Amino acid sequence: xxLTISLLNVRKNLRRREQVTSAERDEGPDICITKGSRRIWxxxxxxxxxxxxxxxxxxxxxxxxxxEAQKFPDRQIExxxxxxxSKKRDAFARYRDNGIVGEKDSYIVAIxxxxxxxxxxxxxxxxxISAVYPFGREITELDPETAKLRSRYDYAGEIARTKGGPIPxxxxxxxxxxxVSGLIWSLRSIGNFLGQPHDFAYIHNQVGERPIPRRWIRxxxxxxxxxxxxTLHKKRRRG
Numbered sequence: 001x002x003l004t005i006s007l008l009n010v011r012k013n014l015r016r017r018e019q020v021t022s023a024e025r026d027e028g029p030d031i032c033i034t035k036g037s038r039r040i041w042x043x044x045x046x047x048x049x050x051x052x053x054x055x056x057x058x059x060x061x062x063x064x065x066x067x068e069a070q071k072f073p074d075r076q077i078e079x080x081x082x083x084x085x086s087k088k089r090d091a092f093a094r095y096r097d098n099g100i101v102g103e104k105d106s107y108i109v110a111i112x113x114x115x116x117x118x119x120x121x122x123x124x125x126x127x128x129i130s131a132v133y134p135f136g137r138e139i140t141e142l143d144p145e146t147a148k149l150r151s152r153y154d155y156a157g158e159i160a161r162t163k164g165g166p167i168p169x170x171x172x173x174x175x176x177x178x179x180v181s182g183l184i185w186s187l188r189s190i191g192n193f194l195g196q197p198h199d200f201a202y203i204h205n206q207v208g209e210r211p212i213p214r215r216w217i218r219x220x221x222x223x224x225x226x227x228x229x230x231t232l233h234k235k236r237r238r239g
Contacts, residue, residue: 002188003044003110004031006198010217028100029091029107039105040212041095042184043088046112047080055162058116074127077113077120078159081131082167084111085183089171092179106181106210114189121187125153126201128185129223132172133203133232172205173229181208 007014013034031042050057058076088109095101111128113120120127125135136156143150158166171177183203204211204224214222218237225232 002112002186002198003042003184003200006200007031007033007217012217027098028095037104039102040108040181041101041105042108042110043091044110044112045084045088046114047084049116050076050080058119072123073116073119074123074130075159077116077127078131078169079161079167080116081111081113081127081185082159082169082171085109085132085171085177085180089177089180096179104210106212107179108181108184108212110184110186112189113185113187117187117189126185126221128183128201129203129232131159131169132177132183132205134169134173172203173207175207177205178207178209180205181210181212 004014014031029041029043031044033040033042049060056076056079058073058080092101092107095107096103101107113127125138129135134155134157136154138151138153140149140151142148157169159169160166168174171180172183182205185201185203186199188199199220200217202217202219202222204214204222206225206229214224214235219235220237222235223232224235
């Protein structure tokens, strides 16, 4: 609902219930926006922290001990995102096979971290990015020539799991996810709507087959790679 209202506020042409087929209503994605002869579909999901007793569940109340000051639950949050994205990617394949999503249509996955916003809040690099691009630990170094601090990220191609094999952290660099145009990431939840008009961060899929224009919406932040795919750029909304 939060996403739909935000789209209406910026005058996007959402298709009304009577404008879609019964198959699209019963099985298709949550939101459909028309842009000329093209459609932009958005599938929204708000994953929970995980099942009780599962070793990779996002902790309900996280308070590190002095020995664990830097051990944020990033890995658990990233696993919730990759799991949701994978399920929505599979749903997209069904929609395409059933003729609901057309060959020229764009397909976006919107994921809310509102059910574990407190655990994910305050991170400079949003979990929505580090779940789909191989960013690992942030490392701060002193540049000996300028005597200034600079930060970089380790390469981390996988997200470890307590049980089972690791999960690739490279969804937006892999053709398996090429049907997904991008990811909308938000930490808003009921009772947490203060501040800027919206907090949506949009992460463009580097290998997405049907990308959307960067100026389509004034996202709070948007992230996109250069043509060589070696650098990720950030653009922040102004005003």
